Structures are given as structure tokens and as C-alpha cells.
Amino acid sequence: MLLMPLQASSFFREELVTNLGIERAKGIFMRLGYYSGLQDAELGDALRDRTQRLEESYLAGPQLHALQGHVKAEPISLDIDLDNDRFYSEFIWKGSFEVDVWRSEGPQPAPVCWTLLGYACAYATHLIGREVQFREVECRGCGDAQCRIVGKLAHEWEDHETFASQFRADPLIDELYELQERIATLEDDIARTRGRASWEPIGTTPAFRDMLGMLDRVSPSEVPILLLGETGTGKEILARRIHDNSPRVNGPFIAINCAAIPAELIEAELFGVEQGAFTGATRSRQGRFERAHGGTLFLDELAELSPRAQAALLRVLQEHEIERVGGQGLINVDVRIVAATHDNLTDRVEEGTFRKDLYYRLNTVTLTVPPLRERREDIPHLADHFLAHFECHYQRRTLGFSDQALAAMSYHAWPGNIRELKNAIERGVILTGDHKRITERAIFGQQPIATPDREKGKRLASHGRLDLQEGSTPPSRRHLVRSLLEAGIPFEEIEQTLIEEALKEHDGNIAAAARQLGMTRAAFAYRLKKTRR
Structure with a gap:
């Protein structure tokens, strides 16, 4: 007592x-x-x-x-x-x-x-x-x-x-988790509607634009769409574009990464749970299909679904009905499926790990997202986009990327694709002070990226700026002059570039910049004024 x-x-x-x-x-x-x-x-x-x-x-x-x-x-x-x-x-x-x-x-x-x-x-x-x-x-x-x-x-x-x-116990933590998921979904929707540009796919390469054009043509339909592409190519962004361009734009957009959820829990996440279905199921809970009713459900890493979940997904596509885990009745759902995977589903079907009938059901429209290394022309545009985003996020104001950093980004293989590029730009912004240029080292660390200029020992960028890399043997004056002549750059432009780079190197200090170029302060100021006319 x-x-x-x-x-x-x-x-x-x-x-x-x-x-x-x-x-x-x-x-x-x-x-x-x-x-x-x-x-x-x-x-x-x-x-x-x-x-x-x-x-x-x-x-x-x-x-x-x-x-x-x-x-x-x-x-x-x-x-x-x-x-x-x-x-x-x-x-x-x-x-x-x-x-x-x-x-x-x-x-x-x-x-x-x-x-x-x-x-x-x-x-x-x-x-x-x-x-x-x-x-x-x-x-x-x-x-x-x-x-x-x-x-x-x-x-x-x-x-x-x-x-x-x-x-019956009604754990508050279950309700909190469900509310957190709903809040995250609403926050994503707010971000998409307020700053729509941040969700827009960026790219001008023909392969990417062709894929995007086909995606826009099939978005208004109701057929399932299968997105194939390496990890980090932006498949969720494309899935959101499909949703935004469809008649379901005012409905919910629900995403789930099938690889991030244990196989024994994936059915409960997708189809919901009835109270008492298993140990710990203390209350009934909606699954992703019910939450996506009237909208779009994005199934990322589809190939990781368990065989039971694959069979249940096939029934949903055919009958538009689900049954909660531990439930006795059927629930009608109106959901448009957009699926994505980085695996080769044809090989999975041949191996017997993915249902053939489900594959053909989802294969009505298949779009392949090109990796970043096949659309290098888009790298500068993507880099500028992420730079603006992270400068705003971290309240920084840099002077942009150095020429060597741009060259390194253009020639890097990007195995992590756009996600890797985004993370690299974020690291570069964090490690770069205000009013400084983001260097190759800030983006990639100590490991240099092989570029044609580095391999040939040249230090001249395509637009005539000199950018000597640390740790390498500087070329001779004769070699530098020959490079300038071969590039066909006018003398006035060379002079202007030297003056501006020296000024930036010393944060606008005219006297220090003049000393570096072996000039008096007055002579430097005169040439600076002349180049800016």
C-alpha cells in the first residue's frame, strides 16, 4: 500500500x-x-x-x-x-x-x-x-x-x-510521431509553394531536357510512372514535379524510402495497422496509402520491397483497395503511384527477387534520369543555385567560385550525383569567409581533382585568369607568355585581369596590390582607373 x-x-x-x-x-x-x-x-x-x-x-x-x-x-x-x-x-x-x-x-x-x-x-x-x-x-x-x-x-x-x-493504453509518443510526419509533409508543401524555384529541376543538356519534356507530357495522366536513375540524381524532385503538373496538385504528396524501413515493418508503414495487430500496436494508425488519398505516393527504392509488400502493392494498383495489418475490412484509396529505383529491375525480375507482374504494371511509363557526369554543362548552373541557397541559409556573402574550383567541379565524376554536389557546395560555403572566393580545397578537401590544365601544367583559365595551384611547380615566364599568345587574349584584358586579381588577393588594399605587381601606388591607381573606364 x-x-x-x-x-x-x-x-x-x-x-x-x-x-x-x-x-x-x-x-x-x-x-x-x-x-x-x-x-x-x-x-x-x-x-x-x-x-x-x-x-x-x-x-x-x-x-x-x-x-x-x-x-x-x-x-x-x-x-x-x-x-x-x-x-x-x-x-x-x-x-x-x-x-x-x-x-x-x-x-x-x-x-x-x-x-x-x-x-x-x-x-x-x-x-x-x-x-x-x-x-x-x-x-x-x-x-x-x-x-x-x-x-x-x-x-x-x-x-x-x-x-x-x-x-486501453494510448501512448502519446505514437501520436507525436504521426504529427511529426504530417508536419514534415506540410512543411515540404509550404516550401514547394513559397519557393517553387527551389523545387524546379535545373538543367539544359539535351538528354535531361528530353527526359523532362516526356515527364511533363505524362504528368496529367493517371498511369504509374517509374523513374530509373542513380542515387542522388534528384528523382524525388521529379516526382514532385509530376504531382504539381497533375490534376492531383491540391492533394497530398507523400514520400517513403522503402530501403530505410525494416522489411518486417514496411507493410505497416504502407498500409497502416489495426490496434492489437502485433506487440506494440496499441492504437490503430493510418499508413502512407491512406495519407496519400487523393494525391500522389512516391515509393523511393522500390526494389527493396519485401515479397509480401510487392503482392499487396500489386493488389492496390489493380483493385484500389488496401487492408491494414491485422485488419478485417478493405479500405478504398485513390492514389497515383510514382516509383523510383537505382537498381536494374529487369535483372531483379530474372533473379526472382521482384515480381514480374508488378514490374509490368509499373512499367507503363519509364523515365531514365541521366547522371550528373553525363550533363556536365549543367554543373555551373546547379552550383550557382546551391550557392545562393546556402549563402542565404548560413548568412554568408562569398565572391563565388574560383576558376580552379569551377574547373574541378566540371571534371569531377560525381558518383553521388546532385546530392554530392549539393553537399560539396554546402561545405564550401561553410569553410569560406565572407567576401572570399570558394576554392577547390574548400569544396573537395586535400584531394585535388584531375583537370586538363593540371595535367598539362597550364595555369591559364579559359577566360585568361591566372590561377596557380598550391603545391605544383610554377611554369616558366616564357611558357606563361606563350600560353597567353596562343589564347589570343588582348593585352588590355591581360592587364585588367592582373590588376583585378591582385586587388582581390589583398581585399581591396591598393598599396599591397601595387607592391605585389612591383608598381607604385599611384601607378597602380592610375592603371586601375584606366581599366575601369
Whole structure:
């Protein structure tokens, strides 16, 4: 027996109501009383004389409760006839400790003897072997003259299912996870509608534009679309474009990475769960299909679906119906499927790890997203896009990329594709100070990227700027002059480039820049003014 001062009990109840809400707090106290009633019923059942009538055994419970100091229960009416499926019990509660807990709060809008009510339900249910529910029809906590309870078989109460749900745990964490997922979806939608440009595919290479044109032509249809491409090529961006260009644009866009969810949980994530379906399923929960109803569901890494999930997905595509894990009924869903994978599904079908009928069902329209190394002309545009984004995000103002950094980005193989480029630009912005150029080292670290200029030992960029790499042997003056002549760059442009680069090297300090070029400050200032006319 745990004794707690009335004031502490009142504080504890108030804390639960404040933090969890009155309905959740009520459920906790009713379950507390319920388990206490079960224990007393088991004890009373073990100790009672088998020759006692059921009514006598039943009345032992209220007496035990009174001895424990919870409440004094005076019977008003008791009618037990289980052969004729009849049970009726009525008591007056005197000295309810829960009324005293609430007394300082004033009259309440609903009965407050939650723990006592749970106890009565559990004790009667266990003793007679039928589900019994009690209701507190009068309560001193509400301003009534007395506390009176009435008990009947559960099915005789119209709200018996709702009442019974208060005896089942309803973990707050499940609700929080579901709310987090919904918030993330809404945030993505807000980002797409506010800054639509950030979601637009960027690229001008013919292969990419051809793929994008076909994607736009099939977007208004309802057929499933399969996107093939390496990891990091932007398949989710393209899936969002399909959704935005379809009649479902006002519906939800729900994405799921099938490879990120364990095989034993993927069906629950996709199709939902009924309460009690497995250990830990304490409440019913919608799956991604139900959340995507009326919109688009993007299945990334489709090839990782388990065989059972593949069979269920095929049924959805054919019948537009799902069945929750542990459920008994079918739920109609209206969802457009966009799937993506970096694997070769044809090989998976031949190996027997992917269903052939599902493959043909999804293969109505297949689009291949080219990797970044096959669209190098788009790298500068993508780099500028990510640079603007991260400068805004980190509140930085750089001078852009150095010539060597641009050359390195153009010749890098980018095995991680656009995602790798984005991460590299973010690293470059973080490591570069304000009003500085982002160097190759800031983007790629210590490992230099092989470029034609580096391989030939040339230090001249395509537009005439000199950019000597650290750690390499500088070419001779004659070699530099020959490179300039071969490039056909006018002398005025060479002079202007030298002056501007020296000025940038010294953060606008004219005297320092003049010293580097072996000139007086006045001569440097004169030439600077002349080049800027």
C-alpha cells in the first residue's frame, strides 16, 4: 500500500491534467483503479468460501475497498442473475478521496471519481466473468449531494465501446510521431509553394531536357510512372514535379524510402495497422496509402520491397483497395503511384527477387534520369543555385567560385550525383569567409581533382585568369607568355585581369596590390582607373 498525502495527490493529478489533457489523465487514473480492482478480485476469489453465494462474494469487494481507505460503498440495489444474462448494481459512495482531491478546484463539469470507477469495473468484471461497466451518475465533485454509481453489463450501455477504450493504453509518443510526419509533409508543401524555384529541376543538356519534356507530357495522366536513375540524381524532385503538373496538385504528396524501413515493418508503414495487430500496436494508425488519398505516393527504392509488400502493392494498383495489418475490412484509396529505383529491375525480375507482374504494371511509363557526369554543362548552373541557397541559409556573402574550383567541379565524376554536389557546395560555403572566393580545397578537401590544365601544367583559365595551384611547380615566364599568345587574349584584358586579381588577393588594399605587381601606388591607381573606364 502506497500512502500519499492528499495535497501531493492533488498536485500529481493536476500535473497530469495540465501536461496530458483531461481525457488522457482520466484514462490513466481509470486504468490505475482497474488494475487495482483486478488484483483485489483475484485475492478475494482465492480466499472466499466456495459455499458463499455470488452476491456475498461480490459485496466483499466494496468492504475491502473501504478497509483500504479509498471510499465507503453502501449498496442500494443488487440483482445478479447470470443464467438470464442480468446484472444490475447500485451504490452510494461516501468519503471519496478523489472528491477531496478536486475540492479546491471548485465544482467540476463531469464526475471526478476516476480511480474508484475503474476499480469497480474491474472487480465486477473479473468476479462474474462478464464485462461490467459502471457510471457515476451523481458526484459531489460536480456539486451533487452524493456520489452514486450504477453498474450494468457493458452491452447495455450505448457508449460501451467508447468507455472501454479508456482502459486501453494510448501512448502519446505514437501520436507525436504521426504529427511529426504530417508536419514534415506540410512543411515540404509550404516550401514547394513559397519557393517553387527551389523545387524546379535545373538543367539544359539535351538528354535531361528530353527526359523532362516526356515527364511533363505524362504528368496529367493517371498511369504509374517509374523513374530509373542513380542515387542522388534528384528523382524525388521529379516526382514532385509530376504531382504539381497533375490534376492531383491540391492533394497530398507523400514520400517513403522503402530501403530505410525494416522489411518486417514496411507493410505497416504502407498500409497502416489495426490496434492489437502485433506487440506494440496499441492504437490503430493510418499508413502512407491512406495519407496519400487523393494525391500522389512516391515509393523511393522500390526494389527493396519485401515479397509480401510487392503482392499487396500489386493488389492496390489493380483493385484500389488496401487492408491494414491485422485488419478485417478493405479500405478504398485513390492514389497515383510514382516509383523510383537505382537498381536494374529487369535483372531483379530474372533473379526472382521482384515480381514480374508488378514490374509490368509499373512499367507503363519509364523515365531514365541521366547522371550528373553525363550533363556536365549543367554543373555551373546547379552550383550557382546551391550557392545562393546556402549563402542565404548560413548568412554568408562569398565572391563565388574560383576558376580552379569551377574547373574541378566540371571534371569531377560525381558518383553521388546532385546530392554530392549539393553537399560539396554546402561545405564550401561553410569553410569560406565572407567576401572570399570558394576554392577547390574548400569544396573537395586535400584531394585535388584531375583537370586538363593540371595535367598539362597550364595555369591559364579559359577566360585568361591566372590561377596557380598550391603545391605544383610554377611554369616558366616564357611558357606563361606563350600560353597567353596562343589564347589570343588582348593585352588590355591581360592587364585588367592582373590588376583585378591582385586587388582581390589583398581585399581591396591598393598599396599591397601595387607592391605585389612591383608598381607604385599611384601607378597602380592610375592603371586601375584606366581599366575601369
